[in-house]
Amino acid sequence: MGILAFKALSKTLAGGRTLFANIAASIDTPSSIALIAPSGHGKSTLLRLLALLDEPSGGEVLLEDRSSAGWEPQAWRCKAAYVAQQAVMLPGSVEWNLRAFSRLHGTAFDEAGAKALMAAAGLSATGWSEDADTLSGGEKQRVSLVRSLLARPEILLLDEVTASLDRHSKDAVEKMLLALQAKSGTSLVWVTHDLEQARRVSTRIWFLADGSLWDGESEAFFRQPPTEAAAQFLKQRTMEAVD
Protein backbone atom coordinates (compact mmCIF):
# COMPACT_ATOMS: atom_id res chain seq x y z
CA MET A 1 0.00 0.00 0.00
CA GLY A 2 1.28 3.48 -0.86
CA ILE A 3 1.93 5.87 2.00
CA LEU A 4 1.34 9.27 0.40
CA ALA A 5 1.11 10.35 -3.23
CA PHE A 6 0.11 13.27 -5.36
CA LYS A 7 -0.87 13.25 -9.01
CA ALA A 8 -1.12 16.02 -11.61
CA LEU A 9 -1.02 18.51 -8.74
CA SER A 10 -1.21 22.21 -9.60
CA LYS A 11 -1.37 25.41 -7.60
CA THR A 12 -2.18 28.77 -9.11
CA LEU A 13 -2.44 31.72 -6.72
CA ALA A 14 -5.43 34.07 -6.68
CA GLY A 15 -3.43 36.69 -8.61
CA GLY A 16 -2.88 34.20 -11.45
CA ARG A 17 0.71 33.16 -10.70
CA THR A 18 1.23 29.42 -11.11
CA LEU A 19 3.52 28.04 -8.42
CA PHE A 20 3.62 24.54 -9.91
CA ALA A 21 1.65 22.56 -12.46
CA ASN A 22 1.06 18.90 -13.05
CA ILE A 23 3.60 17.62 -10.53
CA ALA A 24 3.55 14.07 -9.15
CA ALA A 25 5.42 11.87 -6.70
CA SER A 26 4.68 9.00 -4.37
CA ILE A 27 6.09 7.68 -1.13
CA ASP A 28 5.75 3.90 -1.22
CA THR A 29 8.27 2.91 1.43
CA PRO A 30 9.28 4.78 4.60
CA SER A 31 11.46 7.64 3.40
CA SER A 32 13.21 10.79 4.51
CA ILE A 33 12.75 13.43 1.84
CA ALA A 34 14.08 16.99 1.77
CA LEU A 35 11.78 19.39 -0.10
CA ILE A 36 13.98 22.22 -1.32
CA ALA A 37 13.52 25.13 -3.70
CA PRO A 38 14.51 28.74 -4.16
CA SER A 39 12.57 31.05 -1.86
CA GLY A 40 8.95 31.65 -2.86
CA HIS A 41 8.73 28.68 -5.25
CA GLY A 42 6.06 26.91 -3.23
CA LYS A 43 7.69 24.52 -0.73
CA SER A 44 5.35 25.44 2.14
CA THR A 45 2.38 25.52 -0.20
CA LEU A 46 3.09 21.98 -1.40
CA LEU A 47 3.55 20.79 2.18
CA ARG A 48 0.25 22.40 3.20
CA LEU A 49 -1.51 20.72 0.27
CA LEU A 50 -0.17 17.38 1.50
CA ALA A 51 -1.66 18.14 4.93
CA LEU A 52 -5.03 19.22 3.41
CA LEU A 53 -4.49 22.70 4.81
CA ASP A 54 -4.87 24.26 1.35
CA GLU A 55 -6.80 23.43 -1.81
CA PRO A 56 -5.00 22.50 -5.04
CA SER A 57 -5.99 24.19 -8.31
CA GLY A 58 -5.89 20.76 -9.97
CA GLY A 59 -4.90 17.17 -9.35
CA GLU A 60 -5.20 15.08 -6.22
CA VAL A 61 -3.42 13.95 -3.08
CA LEU A 62 -3.75 10.36 -1.86
CA LEU A 63 -3.07 8.77 1.49
CA GLU A 64 -2.89 4.96 1.63
CA ASP A 65 -4.04 4.94 -2.02
CA ARG A 66 -7.25 6.82 -1.19
CA SER A 67 -7.92 10.28 -2.58
CA SER A 68 -8.27 13.10 -0.05
CA ALA A 69 -11.95 13.47 -1.05
CA GLY A 70 -12.68 10.23 0.82
CA TRP A 71 -10.97 11.28 4.05
CA GLU A 72 -12.02 13.30 7.07
CA PRO A 73 -9.32 16.01 7.26
CA GLN A 74 -8.78 15.26 10.98
CA ALA A 75 -8.22 11.55 10.31
CA TRP A 76 -5.87 12.45 7.47
CA ARG A 77 -3.82 14.75 9.70
CA CYS A 78 -3.50 12.08 12.38
CA LYS A 79 -1.64 10.03 9.80
CA ALA A 80 0.03 12.84 7.89
CA ALA A 81 0.95 15.35 10.61
CA TYR A 82 1.93 18.87 9.65
CA VAL A 83 4.38 20.63 11.97
CA ALA A 84 4.54 24.38 11.40
CA GLN A 85 7.60 26.59 11.69
CA GLN A 86 5.80 28.79 14.23
CA ALA A 87 4.76 26.44 17.01
CA VAL A 88 1.34 27.14 18.46
CA MET A 89 0.90 26.14 22.09
CA LEU A 90 -2.53 25.42 23.53
CA PRO A 91 -3.30 27.58 26.56
CA GLY A 92 -2.18 25.59 29.60
CA SER A 93 0.78 23.62 30.83
CA VAL A 94 3.40 21.69 28.89
CA GLU A 95 1.71 18.47 30.04
CA TRP A 96 -1.70 19.72 28.85
CA ASN A 97 -0.13 20.26 25.44
CA LEU A 98 1.51 16.84 25.42
CA ARG A 99 -1.79 15.18 26.36
CA ALA A 100 -3.69 16.96 23.56
CA PHE A 101 -3.91 13.97 21.21
CA SER A 102 -4.96 11.41 23.83
CA ARG A 103 -7.50 13.87 25.26
CA LEU A 104 -9.01 14.50 21.83
CA HIS A 105 -9.17 10.84 20.84
CA GLY A 106 -9.89 9.30 24.23
CA THR A 107 -6.75 7.15 24.07
CA ALA A 108 -4.31 6.35 26.87
CA PHE A 109 -1.52 8.89 27.33
CA ASP A 110 1.88 7.30 26.74
CA GLU A 111 3.72 9.03 29.59
CA ALA A 112 6.89 6.95 29.27
CA GLY A 113 6.96 7.61 25.52
CA ALA A 114 6.41 11.34 26.09
CA LYS A 115 9.25 11.45 28.62
CA ALA A 116 11.59 9.62 26.26
CA LEU A 117 10.72 11.95 23.37
CA MET A 118 11.10 15.07 25.54
CA ALA A 119 14.53 13.84 26.63
CA ALA A 120 15.52 13.02 23.04
CA ALA A 121 14.47 16.55 22.04
CA GLY A 122 16.72 17.97 24.78
CA LEU A 123 13.77 18.98 26.96
CA SER A 124 14.23 16.73 29.99
CA ALA A 125 14.75 19.79 32.21
CA THR A 126 11.51 21.43 31.05
CA GLY A 127 8.90 21.26 33.83
CA TRP A 128 5.65 19.64 32.73
CA SER A 129 3.59 21.95 34.90
CA GLU A 130 5.14 25.09 33.38
CA ASP A 131 2.83 27.35 31.40
CA ALA A 132 3.62 26.39 27.79
CA ASP A 133 3.31 30.01 26.72
CA THR A 134 6.32 30.99 28.84
CA LEU A 135 8.69 28.63 26.99
CA SER A 136 11.25 30.00 24.55
CA GLY A 137 10.51 29.80 20.81
CA GLY A 138 12.90 26.85 20.43
CA GLU A 139 11.35 25.00 23.38
CA LYS A 140 7.84 25.57 22.02
CA GLN A 141 8.98 24.24 18.67
CA ARG A 142 10.27 21.03 20.24
CA VAL A 143 7.22 20.55 22.49
CA SER A 144 5.05 20.98 19.40
CA LEU A 145 7.09 18.31 17.61
CA VAL A 146 6.84 15.89 20.54
CA ARG A 147 3.08 16.56 20.73
CA SER A 148 2.79 15.61 17.04
CA LEU A 149 4.89 12.47 17.51
CA LEU A 150 2.64 11.24 20.33
CA ALA A 151 -0.13 10.83 17.72
CA ARG A 152 2.15 8.25 16.02
CA PRO A 153 1.72 9.62 12.49
CA GLU A 154 2.75 7.60 9.43
CA ILE A 155 4.32 10.67 7.93
CA LEU A 156 5.57 13.97 9.29
CA LEU A 157 5.35 17.09 7.15
CA LEU A 158 8.01 19.31 8.67
CA ASP A 159 7.93 22.99 7.70
CA GLU A 160 11.30 24.45 8.68
CA VAL A 161 10.92 22.91 12.11
CA THR A 162 14.52 23.45 13.16
CA ALA A 163 14.84 27.02 11.85
CA SER A 164 14.51 28.59 15.31
CA LEU A 165 16.79 26.10 17.06
CA ASP A 166 20.43 26.47 18.06
CA ARG A 167 22.94 24.00 16.69
CA HIS A 168 22.73 21.67 19.68
CA SER A 169 18.91 21.46 19.67
CA LYS A 170 18.85 21.15 15.90
CA ASP A 171 21.18 18.14 16.11
CA ALA A 172 19.01 16.59 18.84
CA VAL A 173 15.83 16.99 16.78
CA GLU A 174 17.41 15.59 13.61
CA LYS A 175 18.73 12.63 15.56
CA MET A 176 15.37 12.04 17.26
CA LEU A 177 13.44 12.09 13.98
CA LEU A 178 15.89 9.87 12.13
CA ALA A 179 15.88 7.40 15.03
CA LEU A 180 12.08 7.39 14.93
CA GLN A 181 12.17 6.72 11.22
CA ALA A 182 14.58 3.82 11.68
CA LYS A 183 12.55 2.36 14.55
CA SER A 184 8.95 2.99 13.49
CA GLY A 185 9.19 3.57 9.75
CA THR A 186 7.71 7.06 10.03
CA SER A 187 8.26 8.94 6.77
CA LEU A 188 9.67 12.45 6.96
CA VAL A 189 9.29 15.34 4.53
CA TRP A 190 11.57 18.21 5.54
CA VAL A 191 11.08 21.67 4.08
CA THR A 192 14.40 23.35 4.74
CA HIS A 193 16.54 26.25 3.55
CA ASP A 194 19.58 24.55 5.04
CA LEU A 195 21.22 22.47 2.34
CA GLU A 196 23.65 20.88 4.77
CA GLN A 197 20.66 19.70 6.74
CA ALA A 198 18.92 18.48 3.58
CA ARG A 199 21.99 16.43 2.74
CA ARG A 200 22.34 15.07 6.30
CA VAL A 201 18.75 13.99 6.86
CA SER A 202 17.46 12.89 3.47
CA THR A 203 17.97 10.02 1.11
CA ARG A 204 15.61 11.59 -1.41
CA ILE A 205 15.13 15.11 -2.74
CA TRP A 206 12.07 16.87 -4.07
CA PHE A 207 13.41 19.95 -5.84
CA LEU A 208 10.78 22.45 -6.85
CA ALA A 209 11.72 25.07 -9.44
CA ASP A 210 10.04 26.81 -12.36
CA GLY A 211 6.80 25.02 -11.65
CA SER A 212 8.23 21.49 -11.92
CA LEU A 213 9.32 18.89 -9.41
CA TRP A 214 12.52 16.87 -9.65
CA ASP A 215 12.33 13.70 -7.56
CA GLY A 216 15.41 11.59 -7.04
CA GLU A 217 18.21 10.36 -4.89
CA SER A 218 19.72 12.88 -2.50
CA GLU A 219 23.40 12.06 -3.01
CA ALA A 220 22.99 12.18 -6.79
CA PHE A 221 21.30 15.59 -6.56
CA PHE A 222 24.19 17.13 -4.65
CA ARG A 223 26.96 15.29 -6.51
CA GLN A 224 25.68 16.14 -9.97
CA PRO A 225 22.78 18.62 -10.08
CA PRO A 226 20.23 17.06 -12.44
CA THR A 227 18.89 20.25 -14.06
CA GLU A 228 20.15 23.71 -14.93
CA ALA A 229 17.84 25.17 -12.25
CA ALA A 230 19.31 22.80 -9.64
CA ALA A 231 22.86 23.72 -10.65
CA GLN A 232 22.02 27.45 -10.37
CA PHE A 233 20.32 26.92 -7.03
CA LEU A 234 23.25 25.01 -5.51
CA LYS A 235 25.74 27.54 -6.88
CA GLN A 236 23.75 30.44 -5.47
CA ARG A 237 23.46 28.82 -2.05
CA THR A 238 27.17 28.00 -2.00
CA MET A 239 27.98 31.64 -2.76
CA GLU A 240 25.61 32.82 -0.01
CA ALA A 241 27.29 30.44 2.46
CA VAL A 242 30.71 31.91 1.62
CA ASP A 243 29.50 35.55 2.00
Ligand SMILES: Nc1ncnc2c1ncn2[C@@H]1O[C@H](COP(=O)(O)OP(=O)(O)OP(=O)(O)O)[C@@H](O)[C@H]1O
Ligand atom coordinates in the same frame (compact mmCIF):
# COMPACT_ATOMS: atom_id res chain seq x y z
N1 LIG B 1 -2.65 31.72 0.64
C1 LIG B 1 -1.88 32.43 -0.18
N2 LIG B 1 -2.39 33.45 -0.84
C2 LIG B 1 -1.64 34.18 -1.68
N3 LIG B 1 -0.34 33.95 -1.90
C3 LIG B 1 0.22 32.94 -1.26
C4 LIG B 1 -0.51 32.11 -0.38
N4 LIG B 1 0.32 31.17 0.10
C5 LIG B 1 1.52 31.40 -0.46
N5 LIG B 1 1.45 32.45 -1.29
C6 LIG B 1 2.53 32.96 -2.12
O1 LIG B 1 3.04 31.84 -2.82
C7 LIG B 1 4.42 31.95 -2.99
C8 LIG B 1 5.08 30.68 -2.49
O2 LIG B 1 4.99 30.65 -1.08
P1 LIG B 1 5.57 29.45 -0.24
O3 LIG B 1 5.56 29.91 1.18
O4 LIG B 1 4.87 28.21 -0.58
O5 LIG B 1 7.05 29.35 -0.81
P2 LIG B 1 8.36 28.79 -0.14
O6 LIG B 1 9.14 28.15 -1.24
O7 LIG B 1 8.02 27.93 1.02
O8 LIG B 1 9.06 30.13 0.32
P3 LIG B 1 10.18 30.44 1.43
O9 LIG B 1 11.38 29.62 1.06
O10 LIG B 1 10.44 31.90 1.26
O11 LIG B 1 9.60 30.08 2.77
C9 LIG B 1 4.85 33.21 -2.28
O12 LIG B 1 5.02 34.23 -3.23
C10 LIG B 1 3.71 33.51 -1.34
O13 LIG B 1 3.58 34.87 -1.13
